Amino acid sequence: MGWVADSQQVQIEARYRDFTVPDVGDDATDSDIIKVQRDIYGGIDAGNSAMIDVTAGSDTTIDAGLVEVLIS
Numbered sequence: 001m002g003w004v005a006d007s008q009q010v011q012i013e014a015r016y017r018d019f020t021v022p023d024v025g026d027d028a029t030d031s032d033i034i035k036v037q038r039d040i041y042g043g044i045d046a047g048n049s050a051m052i053d054v055t056a057g058s059d060t061t062i063d064a065g066l067v068e069v070l071i072s
C-alpha cells in the first residue's frame, strides 16, 4: 500500500507558556503556530499550525515560538 498525500495540522498545548506572535520575520525562524484557545485546562493554551500538505518523500518543518509566563 502506497503513501497517500494528505493535509494535516499540528496542534501544540503549552502549560504556563505563551505563544509568540506568528509569522514575524524570516519563515526559517519565525513561529508558525497561532494560539486558538486559552486556559483549556487551567494554565494550558493551545495553538495550531495552518493546514499542511504532506507528500511522500518531503520534509516539513513547523516552528513554534513560546515564552515563559511569569506568575507573580
Ligand SMILES: [Ca+2]
Binding pocket: 026, 027, 028, 029, 030, 031, 032, 062, 063
Ligand atoms: Ca517558520
